[in-house]
Each structure stands twice: as C-alpha cells, then as structure tokens.
Amino acid sequence: MADETPAQRRRRWLTIGETIGVLALLISAASFWDSHQQRAEERKPAPAVKAAIKPLMLxxxxxxxxxxxxxxxxxxxxxxxxxxxxxxxxxxxxxxxxxxxxxxxxxxxxxxxxxxxxxxxxxxxxxxxxxxxxxxxxxxxxxxxxxxxxxxxxxxxxxxxxxxxxxxxxxxxxxxxxxxxxxxxxxxxxxxx
Known part of the structure; x- marks a missing residue:
C-alpha cells in the first residue's frame, strides 16, 4: 500500500464507498421485503373456526x-x-x-x-x-x-x-x-x- 499512487488510492476509496452503498441498498431491500410480508400476513383472513354442527330438530x-x-x-x-x-x-x-x-x-x-x-x-x-x-x-x-x-x-x-x-x-x-x-x-x- 505504500507503493500506491494517489489515483489508485482514490479508486480504492470509491470501491469502499460503492461497497457501502450496495450494502445499504441490500439492507433497505431486506427491510422493505420484511415489512411487505408482515402487511401481507395482516391482510390474510383469520382461519375459519369450524362451528360445531348442531343436530337437526324437526x-x-x-x-x-x-x-x-x-x-x-x-x-x-x-x-x-x-x-x-x-x-x-x-x-x-x-x-x-x-x-x-x-x-x-x-x-x-x-x-x-x-x-x-x-x-x-x-x-x-x-x-x-x-x-x-x-x-x-x-x-x-x-x-x-x-x-x-x-x-x-x-x-x-x-x-x-x-x-x-x-x-x-x-x-x-x-x-x-x-x-x-x-x-x-x-x-x-x-x-x-
């Protein structure tokens, strides 16, 4: 790293910045997916509870x-x-x-x-x-x-x-x-x- 030129040093910082940007994008996407799944679960109707069949009375x-x-x-x-x-x-x-x-x-x-x-x-x-x-x-x-x-x-x-x-x-x-x-x-x- 001591032999690096100033241009190489700048490219390395851009790469670290890009990497941090991509990680931030992935974390945001995972957070969005999680909240979307949670809302989808909330929208699902509750499972129907089977009512006991009452016998027929004539x-x-x-x-x-x-x-x-x-x-x-x-x-x-x-x-x-x-x-x-x-x-x-x-x-x-x-x-x-x-x-x-x-x-x-x-x-x-x-x-x-x-x-x-x-x-x-x-x-x-x-x-x-x-x-x-x-x-x-x-x-x-x-x-x-x-x-x-x-x-x-x-x-x-x-x-x-x-x-x-x-x-x-x-x-x-x-x-x-x-x-x-x-x-x-x-x-x-x-x-x-």
Whole structure:
C-alpha cells in the first residue's frame, strides 16, 4: 500500500464507498421485503373456526283433522330433501320414503294400530325412526333420530277407529342400530303377555 499512487488510492476509496452503498441498498431491500410480508400476513383472513354442527330438530304440524303431520325444520337454512320413516318391526309396516314433502300420514300405520287393543278417545304414542337428508346452508347432511307420534283414537260411524295425530316429540338421536333401538322402545311400551 505504500507503493500506491494517489489515483489508485482514490479508486480504492470509491470501491469502499460503492461497497457501502450496495450494502445499504441490500439492507433497505431486506427491510422493505420484511415489512411487505408482515402487511401481507395482516391482510390474510383469520382461519375459519369450524362451528360445531348442531343436530337437526324437526317440528310437526297436525292437519287434515289429524290424518297428516307436516314436518319442517324451524331453521330456514336447513331444507329437508328426503326422509325415510321406519316403524316398529312388530307392526309389519314397510318403511316410507318421502321426497320434497316431509310428512307422516296416519294411513301409513292406522291399519296396524287398529289390530291392537285400544279404546276410543284414549291417547297413544307411536315411536318412529326418521332418517332425514337435508341441506344445511347448501351443504348436504344426514340426521337420524327416534321420535314419538302422539295420537288419540277417534271413532268413526262406519268402520274402525282411526288415530288422529296431534304432533311428535324427539326421543333420542340416531346412531347405530336405529331399527333395533326403535323396536326395543316399542317392546318396553307394549309388552306382549
């Protein structure tokens, strides 16, 4: 370095100055990139927390002098598509599938209940299992549960008594062996002698 001419010494200082300038530029670029990333993270929507799916609750409305129960969901975002209604096996009633018009008709089970001992005017309860396919805010879902249909025997002048349905109430949520649980509920309420 002692042999350096003044021109070489100036070039060396320019090189150190350029180097410091480039380092300053790199540090500024890294700082800008970091702040840009931080703002991008802040703009990202927070991850959606999955809300627990609430089970479907069905309501019913008696009509046609108790011969029809219209079934609905009280939540307008839950639209019933199809239903399968299962009856206790001892009654020998085939399952019923409904599409677009969720309902239970007394005619589906009146003949089977009429064969059992009963008194006019006396209330009764019929357990049924209902498997419902529905849309929950556009998402297809399925629910299964056991309900009890409340009915009262009504006498007719000609023919046998008919059950007039009054409504239905939830007994238990679905799960495994729905038909077996339905049959067990029927057997407990109607023991055979």
């Amino acid at each position: 309501t019913s409305f008696a009509g046609d002098d108790g011969r029809l129960l219209s079934i609905a969901s009280p939540n307008p975002d839950r639209v019933i598509q199809t239903q399968t209604i299962l009856f206790p096996t001892p009654l020998a009633i085939d399952k019923v599938d409904t599409v677009g018009n969720p309902r239970i008709e007394a005619g589906w089970f009146a003949g089977a209940l009429n064969k059992l001992p009963h008194e006019s005017g006396r209330p009764g309860r019929l357990p049924v299992a209902i498997v419902t396919q529905y849309l929950d805010d556009g998402v297809a879902r399925e629910d299964s549960a056991i309900y009890e249909i409340g009915y009262r025997w009504r006498s007719r002048l000609i023919g046998s008594d008919v059950p007039g349905m009054e409504g239905m109430t939830l007994v238990s949520r679905g799960g495994a062996k729905l038909q077996a649980r339905l049959d067990a509920k029927w057997a407990r309420a109607n023991p055979t002698p």
